[in-house]
Amino acid sequence: MKIQIVGMSWYRPETFAKLRAMFEDGDKLHNTYEEWFAAAEMGRKRMEAKNIKVICVDIDPDEFPKWCKENKMKLNAEARNKFSSLIAYKIATE
Incomplete structure (x- = not known):
């Protein structure tokens, strides 16, 4: 059985505006964190x-x-997606 895993870029309320x-x-991106x-x-x-399986990557x-x-x-969506995918892969294969 294959398990599909996705890394999803995730933000914290206190850093959203800065990012x-x-x-x-x-x-x-949306105007507000909410x-x-x-x-x-x-x-x-x-x-x-x-x-x-979704892995939320800070x-x-x-x-x-x-x-x-x-x-x-x-610093764009392509990089965020790649970064999140790589981190999710590391987490999933540990």
Whole structure:
């Protein structure tokens, strides 16, 4: 039986505004943490209803830019998705 696992970028209320401001595509995120959280929870629950294991990966405003620089990536959705997928993979295979 295959288990599908997805890493989902996750934000904390206290860092959401800072992250949104630093992301190149931050204007495409919801305006407030509450709006983002409601949408993210709906997405997470939809995936889990399809038997997909969701690993919520915290995006830290200090560590994520360092990771992007080390991996020659911009601070955008592509980098967030890649970062979340890599962390989820590490967690799932430990």
